[in-house]
Amino acid sequence: MLLTLIFPLLLAGGAVLAAQSSVNGRLGATVGVLPSAWLTFIMGAVVTFLLMFFFEPPHEATLFSVPKWQLTGALFGVVYMLAIVFAVPRVGTAAATVAVISGQLLMSLLIDHFGWLHNDRLPFDASRLAAVALLAGALWLIYMSNARRERRQALEAEAASG
Amino acid sequence: MPPLTILLLVLCAGMGLSVEAGLLGPLGEQVGHLSATLSIFLVGGLLLSLAMVFSRGVSLGTLFRQPRWQLIGGLLGPIYVVVLTVTTPLVGVGITMVGILFGQVGASLVIDHFGWLGSERRAIDGYRVGALVLILAALWLIH
Numbered sequence: 001m002l003l004t005l006i007f008p009l010l011l012a013g014g015a016v017l018a019a020q021s022s023v024n025g026r027l028g029a030t031v032g033v034l035p036s037a038w039l040t041f042i043m044g045a046v047v048t049f050l051l052m053f054f055f056e057p058p059h060e061a062t063l064f065s066v067p068k069w070q071l072t073g074a075l076f077g078v079v080y081m082l083a084i085v086f087a088v089p090r091v092g093t094a095a096a097t098v099a100v101i102s103g104q105l106l107m108s109l110l111i112d113h114f115g116w117l118h119n120d121r122l123p124f125d126a127s128r129l130a131a132v133a134l135l136a137g138a139l140w141l142i143y144m145s146n147a148r149r150e151r152r153q154a155l156e157a158e159a160a161s162g
Numbered sequence: 163m164p165p166l167t168i169l170l171l172v173l174c175a176g177m178g179l180s181v182e183a184g185l186l187g188p189l190g191e192q193v194g195h196l197s198a199t200l201s202i203f204l205v206g207g208l209l210l211s212l213a214m215v216f217s218r219g220v221s222l223g224t225l226f227r228q229p230r231w232q233l234i235g236g237l238l239g240p241i242y243v244v245v246l247t248v249t250t251p252l253v254g255v256g257i258t259m260v261g262i263l264f265g266q267v268g269a270s271l272v273i274d275h276f277g278w279l280g281s282e283r284r285a286i287d288g289y290r291v292g293a294l295v296l297i298l299a300a301l302w303l304i305h
Binding site: 002003006007009010011012013014015016017018019020022023024026027030031032034035036037038039040041042043044045046047048049051052055056057059060061062063066070071072073074075076077078079080083084086087090091095096099100101102103104105106107108109111112116117118119120122127128130131132134135137138139141142144145148149 | 165168170171172177179181182185196198199201203205209217219225228231233234235239240242248252263264265267273281293294296297299301
């Protein structure tokens with residue numbers, strides 16, 4: 001029941017991520033990775049500041065009063081970006097994508113299971129194990145699809161240069 | 163660096179993304195979803211500003227000479243982060259991440275198929291459709 005309400009939200013969240021990587025991939029190729037990431041974060045900060053300033057209802061705690069470790073989320077985003085920029089030219093998009101998603105899924109199951117970082121505990125059970133098997137299959141298909149695309153691009157590049 | 167080491171590094175970076183979601187959920191509950199989202203973009207933006215100042219060969223001129231629509235990536239990012247802070251406390255990090263993955267793979271299929279956002283047009287790819295079906299089945303299993 002809850003999922004029917006949440007699912008459209010998650011779908012939208014994933015869709016904007018795909019759109020963003022499509023736009024930024026292009027931008028990064030022309031202006032460089034750092035300027036394109038910089039612009040993305042600065043624009044994000046500007047937009048969220050305006051929204052927060054005018055629309056956020058008051059809360060008892062503020063960003064300045066919560067424990068500092070709760071504010072470290074951004075560091076993980078930046079580290080991720082650097083890792084991807086470093087890895088993609090060396091191991092290819094196909095392998096890098098699968099590694100990122102595996103890490104994401106692994107850690108999300110751990111956080112749920114142990115209730116780390118003040119999250120609710122959602123124990124790992126048989127249905128989650130079955131889901132992991134399905135996701136492994138999905139990852140294999142994503143790898144195949146990306147690998148085929150990379151091969152084709154390499155062939156086209158070769159044909160263009162030869 | 164051997165490829166396996168690089169892949170392990172990327173795996174850890176992917177784990178970091180879930181940690182980010184795991185931090186954002188409870189933070190959003192305490193200070194508000196928009197404030198929690200702001201913390202991500204503000205800290206990230208400031209760190210990258212420092213990096214820009216100290217990097218060689220960065221040209222802001224080139225950036226702002228690009229077609230304006232190519233600069234909208236920053237409007238999309240906040241939507242994703244707000245979704246993370248709203249959904250994580252409700253359904254947990256696992257379902258959030260699998261749901262996001264579904265949206266990502268689905269949207270990339272559509273974007274490629276119609277050649278939107280300046281991407282090259284590509285026929286619907288059977289592998290990706292298969293992946294989409296498996297992800298949906300996984301989501302149904304764990305909800």
